[in-house]
Amino acid sequence: MTGAAGGPRDGVPADTPGAHGAHRAPDAIAADTPDAIPADTPATPDAPDAPDGTPADTAGDSPDGTPADIPDTPDAPECTPADVSGDSPDGFRAPPAGAPAHAPDGRLRVEVDGAAVAVPAGASLLAAVRAAGAELPALCSDDRFGPVGSCRTCLVRADGRIAAACVTPAVSGARVDTAAPDLVRLRREAVEVIASVLPPRALAGDNPSELARVCRSLGVGPDAARGTGGRGRDDSHPYVHLDRDLCIACGRCVRMCAEVQGTFALTLVGRGADTQVAPGTGGPWAESDCVACGGCVDTCPTGAITQPGPAAGLTSAYAPPTATRTTCGYCGVGCALDVVADGGRVTAVLPARDGPVNEGHACVKGRFAHGFLTSPERLTRPLVRRGGRLEPAGWDEALERVARGLRAAVAAGGPDAVAAVSSARATNEENYLVQKFMRVVVGTNNVDNCSRLCHSPSAAGLTASFGLPGGTDSFDGVERADCLFVVGANPVEAHPVVGARLLRRALEGAALVVADPRAVGLAVHADLHLRPRPGTNVALFHGIAHVLLAEGLADTAFLRERATGLPELTELLADYPPERVQDITGVPAGDVSAAARLYGRAERPAIVYGLGVTEHRHGTDGVRTLANLAILRGAVGTDRGCGVNPLRGQNNVQGASDMGALPDVLPGYAKVADPAARAAVEAVWGAPVPPRPGLRLPGMFAAARAGTLKALWVIGEDVRATDPDANRVAQALDACPFVVCSELFPSETARHADVVLPAASWLEKDGTFVNFDRRFQRVRQAVPPPGEARSDFDIVRSLARVMGADLGCATPADALAECARIAAPLFGGLSHARIDREGAVPWPCPDPGAPGEAKLYGRGFATPDGRAHLAAAPYLPPGEAPDDGYPLVLVTGRRWAHYNSGSMTRRGAGLALGPADFLDVHPEDAERYGLRDGAPVVVESRHGRARLVARVGEETAPGQVFCAFHFPASGVNRLTSHHADTVTSCPEYKVTAVRVSVP
DSSP: OOOTTOSOGGGSOTTSTTSTTOSOOHHHHHHHSGGGSOTTSOOOTTOOOOTTOOOTTOTTOOTTOOOTTSOOOOOOGGGOGGGOOSSSTTSOOOOOTTOOSBOTTSOEEEEETTEEEEEOTTOBHHHHHHHTTOOOOOTTOOTTSOOOOOSOOSEEEETTEEEEGGGSBOOTTEEEEOOOHHHHHHHHHHHHHHHHTSOGGGGOTTOOSHHHHHHHHHTOOGGGOOOOOOSOEEOOSSSOEEEGGGOOOOOHHHHIIIIIIOOOOEEEESSGGGOEEEETTOSOGGGSSOOOOOHHHHHOSSSSEEOSSTTTTOOGGGOOTTOEEEEOSSSTTOOEEEEEEETTEEEEEEEOTTOTTTTTOOOHHHHHOOGGGGOTTOOOSOEEEETTEEEEOOHHHHHHHHHHHHHHHHHHHOGGGEEEEOOTTSOHHHHHHHHHIIIIIIOOOOEEOGGGGTTHHHHHHHHHHHSSSSOSSOHHHHTTOSEEEEESOOHHHHSHHHHHHHHHHHHTTOEEEEEOSSOOGGGGGOSEEEOOOTTOHHHHHHHHHHHHHHTTOSOHHHHHHHEEOHHHHHHHHTTOOHHHHHHHHOOOHHHHHHHHHHHHHOSSEEEEEOHHHHSSTTHHHHHHHHHHHHHHHTOSSSTTOOOEEEOOSSTTHHHHHHTTOSSSBOTTSOBTTOHHHHHHHHHHHSSOOOSSOOOOHHHHHHHHHHTOOOEEEEESOOHHHHSSSHHHHHHHHHHSSEEEEEESSOOTTGGGOSEEEEBOOGGGOOEEEEOTTSEEEEEOOOSOOSTTOBOHHHHHHHHHHHTTOOOOOOSHHHHHHHHHHHTHHHHTTOOHHHHHHHSEEESOOOOTTSOOOSSOOTTOOSSTTSSEEOOOOOOOOOSOOOOSSSOEEEEEEOOTTOOTTOTTTTSSGGGGGSOSOEEEEOHHHHHHHTOOTTOEEEEEESSOEEEEEEEESSSSOTTEEEEEOOOGGGOGGGTSOSOBOTTTOOBOTTOEEEEEEOO
16 A cells, blocks of 8 residues: 555656655754754644745655745754754864764763663764653654754754754764753744644643653643644544544654655645645545554554544554553564553553554554454353253353263374364464473374464475575565565555655665565565566576576575585576566566666665465465575575565464474474474473374365364364365365364354364463564553453463363463473573573574574574575466466455454454455456456355455556455355465465456
């Protein structure tokens, strides 16, 4: 999604927020922004128009390149840092002779009110003041984006001259005064002028806004606010409300939307005193390009933009001390959130300013989609099937019924007649306990999780290439790359915080190459967009590798010293010149070569990929041949690149596998078939571990249909809605004699169950998640679960007791500690106590006294021979191909407003943002098949039928259609096929032949 100004980068003025160079160095900012407003006239809605009469809200039109979202006013020489006189060019007095210019760590020494502080190079005086423990108002400033110095509320005296602290760079030896009476008076007067045009409610005693707090601290009372209001409200959006009377035209919301989120949905409109924020598209907020990230809500200093409800006006800058720090339970980014609750109900979820991945940002789901917690559809009591109907029961009856069903299955078919689907939505500790229960209590390795359906090819491919089943680098490292190759991913919608950070890096100047059949969000800003036919990734990657070798862009020293398999790959690549790759993929040969040159000539290239690489019949080959590019370039395990990094789809899909909820590996990825690995686990568990690998998820359904699987426990996954070839999944559930489902809601899977156990959500329990770049982070209970619902951790322990077993691990902390003992090479240094102290700890972390490894393979690869392994895998076609009967190719994925099967996001106000599953159709195909935009359509494949709503546009290519699967009633996964990755059994969600008609 892009906003009004969200076109290609060369269409965005270079000095507007979000364009190349938008993140300017502090001295550049100081030179072109502080003189916009005089020192004695703070920025207020009274700011006049630009000298030529152009309205101040006209973005990019300013003749001098001044960002147009802040109204211009005459210069103020006495307040401009560039004009501060002194002994040095920047206007600050030089340090005394013999005094060190910098602190021992290279930071700058600054004296604030007599106290010495050290700040990083490039820091502002405002940062130095805050480092000294002093507080200044800064109503136009937010640390998450660049300063503009327009409000004049942060005035200080720097070496004798008054300056706006937010835009004045700190210089070693500077002496800063904040407490002089005249400075206090100037700041107070500036705040009073701003407040004077607002209505009295802006400063009411119970108003939690930043401005109200500043006024209270300065002794400015509600009587200072004398505005009459009358500009009206916009409450059209379910999550973002606008009170125009409280807008001071500070521009923070505009810059947050542009510089942090990258949506460019907001602008300032009007003239002079009438200047106010508005959606860039005009019209109601609900019809704008806003993606409801909440950034504007969180940065607004006055309460002009708020979320509805009891927490209106509350922001992360003033999160109450009672807020609960936890980790988001939606996608795999791992955003740190502060949850505010009252009376056992969540009133606000705020992005943590110090979040290691999100850095004070969030998306619509983590920020606002918590209404599901109090949905009347929540399961609050166990359900047991009696006489063909699911009826409420007590926990004792339900657990006894489950235990009896599992015992009967074992008696009828042995331990391998039982299987469990663990959950990527559950915590690490819950997944650990589930796999331990299956192996110790039941006696089978029949345990799997939904990574089977998404990133199992990543685990297999990355392990084969490098040695470990996780991304190679931290996202912090990726963000420093000078070339981003984003493949088969739409992070702008599926991982919005990562998408925003990638876009920001591209707008700062990194080359951006996007490979995706659709015109996904980042493609709009890409230097090069490759649109391969679905299912042809391997050929595309080989074409790029061919050019890297042919044009001398490979790192020959790295290949010689740290890699293997080059002769075999070189021989294979001879068959993949760009011209042949064009014939296979549809990507022009020139674009294949251009992509190789951008990636090959970069100093620090990074690869980021998603399910568009893995969810194919040859997904593991796709991962391995994509990894080839990083190996050829020497961009993995070195400081010359940022490796290969998968974007994980669900909140704990990495952790579920890390914990051993897989049929062939134990916690920490030790092989079940390895006697030594089993012996090590048995020594801790005090029980034998079955030696034979268990069933994968698709194999469980096949065994149920065949009559050999007698009991299936599905935890936190709606397999009936999300797994492929859904009609066959339903047949398996109906054929299985005993089905147990642990869920939040009466899902499609729950309707097939014999026992349904009400589970706690991520906001209602304790533990840890592992995010997409391998960071362990804490999950903490913010509110109690409803009714009699329990955490999966408690459910598994209770069931084990009913079955006469003691799993130990009385608490989630105990479970992680036990896992650390078992999987010491990867997790030995991990504990709840350590994560509580450090916030986030990446694996591998073998030692409690050493840091985790954010960047892998610097000392060698984890393969048996210590080398990276190139893969010479030939291109093979996908499992399905279109024909005259089914002429279109369907690709499935996610939309920004929803998550997975929509069980949480559909049960809240956000339903208005995505009310149905749409089918994206190219205009040529719409005309060919008589489809109208917004009209219902029937989609049929060789496997089933679905009913969707057509959305005609050019995001898809001719001959291709796209839809999400957020509404199970639409039946999208009845369309998808049984074809799966030949290595891991990951379904081929990205290629299904279909036809479309009007009902």
